[in-house]
Amino acid sequence: MKGRVWKLSDNIDTDVIIPYKYKARSIDPKELAEHCLEGIDPEFSRKVQKGDLIVAGRNFGCGSSRDQAPIAIKASGISAVIAESFARIFYRNAINIGLPAIVCKGISKETNEGDIIEIDLGEGTVKNIMTGKSLKADKHPEFLEKMLEAGGLVEYYKKFGKFPWE
Numbered sequence: 001m002k003g004r005v006w007k008l009s010d011n012i013d014t015d016v017i018i019p020y021k022y023k024a025r026s027i028d029p030k031e032l033a034e035h036c037l038e039g040i041d042p043e044f045s046r047k048v049q050k051g052d053l054i055v056a057g058r059n060f061g062c063g064s065s066r067d068q069a070p071i072a073i074k075a076s077g078i079s080a081v082i083a084e085s086f087a088r089i090f091y092r093n094a095i096n097i098g099l100p101a102i103v104c105k106g107i108s109k110e111t112n113e114g115d116i117i118e119i120d121l122g123e124g125t126v127k128n129i130m131t132g133k134s135l136k137a138d139k140h141p142e143f144l145e146k147m148l149e150a151g152g153l154v155e156y157y158k159k160f161g162k163f164p165w166e
Contacts, residue, residue: 001051001053001079001080001100001118001119001120001121002051002116002117002118002119002129003051003052003053003079003080003116003117004049004051004052004053004114004115004116005052005053005054005055005111005112005113005114005115005116005117006037006044006048006052006053006054006055006078006113007055007056007108007111007112007113008037008040008054008055008056008057008060009056009057009108010056010057010058010059010084010108011057011058011059011062012040012056012057012059012060012061012062013061013062013063013064014061014062014063014064014065014066014068014069014090015039015063015064016037016039016040016063017036017037017061017069017072017073018032018035018036018068018069018072019035019038019039020064022035022068027068027071029071029072029074029075030075032068032071032072032075033045033072033075033076033077035072036048036072036073036075036076037076044076045076048076048077048078049077050077050079051077051079052077052078052079053078053079053080053081053082053117053119054073054078054080054081054082054083055081055082055083055107055108055111055117056081056082056083056084056108057083057084057108058083058084058085059085059086059087060081060083060084060085060086060087060090060101061081061086061087061089061090061091061093061094061101062087062090063087065089065090065093066093067093067096067097069090069093070090070093070094070097070099070101071097073094073099074094074097074098074099078099079100080099080100080101080102080119081094081099081100081101081102082102082103082104082107082117082119082126082137083101083102083103083104083107083108084103084104084105084106084107084108085103086101086103095140095144095147095148095152095153096147096152096153097152097153098147098148098150098151098152098155099152100119100121100148102119102121102126102137102138103137103138104126104135104136104137104138105135106135107126107135107137110128110131110133110135111128112130115128115129115130115131116128116129116130117129119137121139121140121145121148122145124136124137124138124139125137143163143164143165146164
């Protein structure tokens with residue numbers, strides 16, 4: 001996975017990712033994507049390109065537990081979120097819908113807005129192509145990797161007919 005970085009800070013909450021007034025009225029991924037991160041950058045939905053990546057600091061996705069936040073991010077074209085840490089419920093909601101959420105200590109100091117980074121989920125590495133610097137990311141357990149490859153929890157079940165813990 002390779003893409004352009006959208007750089008965010010610490011404590012980006014779900015109401016910043018998708019404001020409540022939109023997540024309360026719609027579950028349509030396309031409509032949610034149109035308002036993704038508009039509190040930070042009102043033009044984000046028009047500037048983001050398919051395959052772009054979000055890099056953030058600590059506690060990404062804190063706030064409410066609704067899954068509209070990762071849905072809005074994924075529907076906007078973002079292919080993965082790499083952060084120093086995630087709010088636990090956001091992390092699982094992201095994985096459940098097939099949006100890779102990757103914990104990578106030091107990533108916020110090693111990237112700038114617009115950098116191109118490359119992620120190898122299997123190896124657990126994140127490389128900044130602009131600087132040549134590589135960082136070790138936390139690897140997902142094998143069953144979560146398979147869930148992401150399948151496109152999320154529902155798609156995994158459709159493909160395999162059961163979950164690995166059954």
